[in-house]
Amino acid sequence: RIMRPDDANIAGNVHGGTILKMIEEAGAIISTRHCNSQAGEPCVAALARVERTDFLSPMCIGEVANVSAEITYTSRHSVEVQVNVMSENILTGAKKVTNKATLWYVPLSLKNVNKVLEVPPIQYARKEQEDEGKKRYEEQKLDRLETKQRNGDVILPVINPEPHTVGYSQSSLIHLVGPSDCTLLGFVHGGVTMKLMDEVAGIVAARHCKTNIVTASVDAINFHEKIKKGCVITVSGRMTFTSNKSMEIEVFVDADPFVDEPRERYRAVSAFFTYVSLSKEGKPLPVPQLL
Secondary structure, eight states: OBOOGGGBOTTSBBOHHHHHHHHHHHHHHHHHHHHTSSSSOOEEEEEEEEOOEEEOSOOBTTOEEEEEEEEEEEOSSOEEEEEEEEEEOTTTOOEEEEEEEEEEEEEEESSOTTOBOOOOOOOOSSHHHHHHHHHHHHHHHHHHHHHHHTTTOOOOOOSSOOTTSHHHHOEEEEEEOOGGGBOTTSBBOHHHHHHHHHHHHHHHHHHHHOSEEEEEEEOOEEEOSOOBTTOEEEEEEEEEEEOSSEEEEEEEEEEEOOSSOOOOOEEEEEEEEEEEEEOTTSOBOOOOOOO
């Protein structure tokens, strides 16, 4: 689809969150299609994890984004999807790859959202492809478990913070999950969550350096638990590291069941985003060091 002004920041660069949302939509479509390709209980594929994603080149208003997805591995209960994003300047015909991402999905029953169904196997061109996929599956499963175990941190407000400190730029966004945010099962689309996370991380980066900023990469995004329609989610971000040209920002998503739910607040998603600061000409600028 063509990139419009509401997809971009004030400098005309497309938000990283917009691209992440398109990537997730492509992954969800192909995974759900595959998991329903054989006779059995109908299901919807839910996003469990996004591996590191690099933003290789900025995308601008007026360019056309082409998002393509391919299933590269299936385990008994999960699907690995490789997604590529290409931008096209329709005035000149020039094309460039802007993103490559790997996503993991699990099929959830339409009748029982807590039931994970089995995934139809795919045919591999070579035995090595299956072995490599199994290795990636085991690695992401272990990393997701380790990330969940260190998810006790909270981001607290700081009174009168000094410039260029963590407290000065940290930011939060509160969002009530509505029907348009959700899948057929009544849980939030992974792409909606990632778009909000990128928005908060971008605010943190902009507050820190006071310039135009763009998403450079996203470390693994782990979806620890589902977020239900009617929840209030708090998306919080804080600066964790700066180099000469980049900023690392940690982002949490906490969910508060709001309607007919006695459950306490819980950590739903976590990730690290990396941003770079750009001049008006699109050249990288030095980043103020984090104190």
